[in-house]
Structure formats: structure tokens, C-alpha cells
Amino acid sequence: MNKSIFKGQWNEVKGKIKQKWADFTDDDLLKIEGDNDEIYGILEKRYGYAKEDAKKFIDEL
Numbered sequence: 001m002n003k004s005i006f007k008g009q010w011n012e013v014k015g016k017i018k019q020k021w022a023d024f025t026d027d028d029l030l031k032i033e034g035d036n037d038e039i040y041g042i043l044e045k046r047y048g049y050a051k052e053d054a055k056k057f058i059d060e061l
Helices: 003-008 010-020 026-032 036-047 051-060
Strands: none
Touching: 010 026, 026 036, 036 051
């Protein structure tokens, strides 16, 4: 998902992220806002997703 689409759909994406991964905090989401690469790092570190799997999931949102 490119950055402009990510920013434009951020509120929708935030809700879906919280539904899927309850461990995401509001602080995490504030840190991620506007930088879709940050979410991939959190998914890799906290949930053990491979970067490509994380990208695929976010693209599907």
C-alpha cells in the first residue's frame, strides 16, 4: 500500500488493526501514523510476521 493511500485510509486501517491485534496501543498507532513502514516492523517484532506477510495483510485492509 503506498503512503498516500495509507494516509487517506488511516482511520479505517486503525480500527481494523485494533480488531485483529489487540496488543496495538494508541501510542503504537500514533507512531505509525503516516509511516506505513513502521507498522511492518511492529508486526515483525511483536507478532512474528515476516515482512512480506505483514505487507500482504496491510494491503488487504
